[in-house]
Amino acid sequence: MSKDGVNPRGTGARKPDERSGSRILIVEDEAHLAQGLLFNLQAEGHDAVVAADGEAAVDLLLKQSEPFDAIVLDVMLPGMDGFAVARAIRAAQNYTPVLMLTARGRPEDVLEGFAAGADDYLPKPFELSILLARLNGLLRRSRWLRPREAEQELPTTDKYTFAGKTIDFGLLEVRAADKQVRLTMMEVELLRYLVHNPGRAISRTEILDKVWHLHQDTDTRAIDNFIVRLRRYLEDDSVHPVHLQTVRGIGYRFVPHPKEDTE
Numbered sequence: 601m602s603k604d605g606v607n608p609r610g611t612g613a614r615k616p617d618e619r620s621g622s623r624i625l626i627v628e629d630e631a632h633l634a635q636g637l638l639f640n641l642q643a644e645g646h647d648a649v650v651a652a653d654g655e656a657a658v659d660l661l662l663k664q665s666e667p668f669d670a671i672v673l674d675v676m677l678p679g680m681d682g683f684a685v686a687r688a689i690r691a692a693q694n695y696t697p698v699l700m701l702t703a704r705g706r707p708e709d710v711l712e713g714f715a716a717g718a719d720d721y722l723p724k725p726f727e728l729s730i731l732l733a734r735l736n737g738l739l740r741r742s743r744w745l746r747p748r749e750a751e752q753e754l755p756t757t758d759k760y761t762f763a764g765k766t767i768d769f770g771l772l773e774v775r776a777a778d779k780q781v782r783l784t785m786m787e788v789e790l791l792r793y794l795v796h797n798p799g800r801a802i803s804r805t806e807i808l809d810k811v812w813h814l815h816q817d818t819d820t821r822a823i824d825n826f827i828v829r830l831r832r833y834l835e836d837d838s839v840h841p842v843h844l845q846t847v848r849g850i851g852y853r854f855v856p857h858p859k860e861d862t863e
Contacts, residue, residue, distance in 0.1 A: 622669045622739050623647045627657040627685065628701070629677050637672060640728055654680025658688050661696065670738045672731070673718070674701045675709055683716045690717035695772070695782055697738035701726070707814050711822035714812065719785035760795050762856035763843065765834060767791055774833045781833045786812065790826055794844070794854035801847040827852055 624646050628634040634650045641648040649668075651657040654677045661668065675682040686698055698718045702709040705723030713721055720734050758770040766775045769792055772783045783791070793811045794802065804820035831838040842858040 623666065624649070624735070625657060625660060625668045625671045625696075626650045627654065627671060627673045627677065627682065629653060629674065637731075640732075644732065653678050654682065654685040657685050661689050661694055662692050668696050670735060671696055671698045672701065672735065673698050675713065676703060683712055686713065686716035686718055690784070693782075695784075697785070699731070699734055699738055710812065710814060714784070714786040715822060715825055717784050767795065783833070787826065787830060791830060794852070795856075798854050798856055801850045801853050803851040805851075807851065823851070 622645075624641055626634055626637050626641070626648055628637065628650065629652050631652075634652070638648050638650055649660065651660055657671075657673070658680070661671070673682045673685060677685070680688075682700055686700070689696065698720075700713040700718040700721045702713060702721050702723050705721070710721050719738055722731055722734055758768070760767045760769070764777060767773075767788075768775065769788055772785065772788050774781045774783060790807065790811050793807065804823040807823050808814045808820060827844055828838075831841050831844050834843050835841045843855055845853045845855055847853050
């Protein structure tokens with residue numbers, strides 16, 4: 601095992617020609633780490649491609665006709681960093697799952713990554729087995745969202761409907777009568793936690809701990825930015841929210857049916 605957590609032998613891996621059909625973009629400027637990831641992902645049966653900087657990654661993601669199924673994205677890149685890459689592809693309506701590699705899991709990096717549109721994070725140095733497990737989780741989600749060649753209905757069990765709106769956790773969408781909005785995985789997980797705790801005041805610290813698994817002292821204002829975005833998706837009037845309510849001095853509360861709750 602190298603100091604970066606990449607096992608060059610690819611223990612238990614498939615042969616490189618046994619492709620699983622997953623196409624992965626590795627965005628990493630450290631050549632030894634990029635090549636180690638490339639070798640191991642290919643040994644696992646994936647079709648992996650390396651981009652050494654952010655500009656090259658955005659070019660590959662937005663201009664190539666063959667899409668990627670997942671992205672392993674380092675934060676610390678020359679020129680355009682990983683946060684800027686994530687923001688650029690999300691702004692272009694590219695929702696390829698992103699596993700972001702952060703500098704030793706600094707909470708500020710993690711939160712900025714989530715805000716930029718990352719779906720998961722992994723601190724450096726990392727164990728290869730952990731990276732593969734996280735990546736496989738994102739690939740499963742990518743396969744669920746990939747358009748079916750045959751006309752088949754997607755699973756409909758992972759939905760929540762309230763006040764004329766539907767949160768589809770499986771498809772990462774919010775749907776209302778006049779709009780349909782795609783969500784990042786972190787936005788979905790925050791909504792899921794709020795929906796599972798209706799009417800209860802939930803602190804920002806609890807959200808950091810239970811939703812994003814950040815246990816250190818962290819600037820909780822990042823939560824406020826997420827709530828502002830979610831209000832744009834869920835509220836008829838985001839300036840005067842009735843579903844995602846602020847609980848002064850504590851955090852937030854999800855109220856699915858505010859009129860019924862006040863009667």
